[in-house]
Amino acid sequence: MSNLKDVAELAGVGVGTVSRVINNQPSVKPKTREKVLAAIKQLNYVPNEIARNFKMQKSNLVALLLPSIWNPFFSELAYYIEDELDREGYKLILCNSGGKPAKELYYFDMLSQNKVAGVLGITYNDIESSLDTEIPIVSIDRHFSKSVPCVTSDNYTGGRIAMRELYKAGVRKPAFLGVVTSVFSETMLRKKGFIDEAESLGLDYIVYEEPDPVMDDLKYFGNFFKVRERREVDGVFAITDLFAAKYIDQAQKYGIRVPQDVKVVGFDGIQDSTLFHPILSTIRQPVEEMARTSVxxxxxxxxxAAVSLETIRIPVQFRPGETT
Amino acid sequence: MSNLKDVAELAGVGVGTVSRVINNQPSVKPKTREKVLAAIKQLNYVPNEIARNFKMQKSNLVALLLPSIWNPFFSELAYYIEDELDREGYKLILCNSGGKPAKELYYFDMLSQNKVAGVLGITYNDIESSLDTEIPIVSIDRHFSKSVPCVTSDNYTGGRIAMRELYKAGVRKPAFLGVVTSVFSETMLRKKGFIDEAESLGLDYIVYEEPDPVMDDLKYFGNFFKVRERREVDGVFAITDLFAAKYIDQAQKYGIRVPQDVKVVGFDGIQDSTLFHPILSTIRQPVEEMARTSVxxxxxxxxxAAVSLETIRIPVQFRPGETT
Incomplete structure (x- = not known):
């Protein structure tokens, strides 16, 4: 079987150049690359990573599991994850799991067979019983009891900041609007922060939640507004920006104006322009830093490296908009 | 070297079951799967696709080149492409090329080395000189002169429809707002459709374009509004929804109200909810059908299969909003 040196000799270049071609480094001139590739072909040399994978059982692919790339928060996250992986020579495989455990498990199988080098995941499924320990996985926004590190934004402090900003805007009868997931998620800490801050301010507050996923917005908000005291709140902290926008839209039907009657703070910071209204006041997630840290x-x-089990919580910031 | 039958015997299952485990089919019970995997390990059997790739030089990975997954049109497209690929047992590698030719070329190299089975691409770079013929590539929105099929929406008819809808809304002094790209792109046909329809209606029209990419919106619209006759148009067809939204935002500074003074139609249909305003009147791209057709x-x-060089143009529809 021919080796690197044979290829270099036939192509009339140095071994380093052949190596650069094999490793797809852009510094090789197209003509030189062509000569090297021709020599590789002629000698039937097997240069590519498939051969190397075969021997070394390594992959430069990282799988990203997301509920849906269509969601603007996830697409921003994917953008920065791909960028950070690319810097390190890794490629991103994208999986919209859509909350389907079977589809997610497929990638963990690939991982256990060394077809992917690691998995980055946002999952709301309870898949931990299927996970081996000590395989390269980093979770985003979601705890596992086993040895999977988790990168998330500081949801708890975000909840406190949201309540404090509502208070500063004059709110005295605040409500939290959210959903209940069956598995513990870091996003639940948003509610906890809200409650702790409201209590430390000595305020009465309302917590309104329905089980996740909410299939029918009209029903969710219909139930919410049915009760008089809920129609009389003067501030809302919604678990996501999308929820905040839906609340504002539905509140209009009851003659409730935002921000005149009710101040509203969301969570995520998905609006990346000021072209569409309302521009939400929100707790902005540090998406870029979450992405790069996870990678x-x-x-x-x-x-x-040894796996630290500590959850990494990246600071969030309040971004004022038109709704407070 | 041990074979499939050895594994089946040691695991105490049928050959079909071993095959199902190897092919990651979900129909195998976890316990059975474990037994099979243990047998594979004990016999040092090489079952996985790396070995198969090594022999057959095939890959089940498809690369998707996008300028940026962060763009809502592209993230919707990626969502459906991944879904369609998944149905056929292919995995998606995501590449944000950000308009960088070097990053795109890397994936064409991977393709030529059989590390990916095919490439789906939206590129505005002039990379055709680097392309081999007869490798599996499908372009979206972009023509190549070589044998690369192209899937796109019917941009020309979209332009005609946009102008006709403006006319129906009372517009008599229309303008087209766009950009000029150095390479031919199917999106240029939006302008052509607009012009042909305006002419067939016997209307004078304005075409306003600056070179792509527009780095400074204030300058672009500053230049546009500088000229009096441009401030006096009563209808705008913008090359994308984002451009339409920017026009509306900037026009306010000149006391121009939409839709009272100027009717506006965009192109794309990126708004997937009615929660944020203005809800743009737009030519909706058939994103899902474009994605599935490309795959x-x-x-x-x-x-x-033989490659058809015909460009596939998928019909578009007008979606009325608040701006006409």
């Missing part, structure tokens, strides 16, 4: 953590694991 | 075309090519 670095995963690549450290792939490189064999 | 089917690519998989046909991968399977060895």
């Amino acid at each position: 670095r953590l995963l690549l450290n694991q792939i490189a064999g | 089917r075309l690519l998989l046909n090519q991968i399977a060895g």
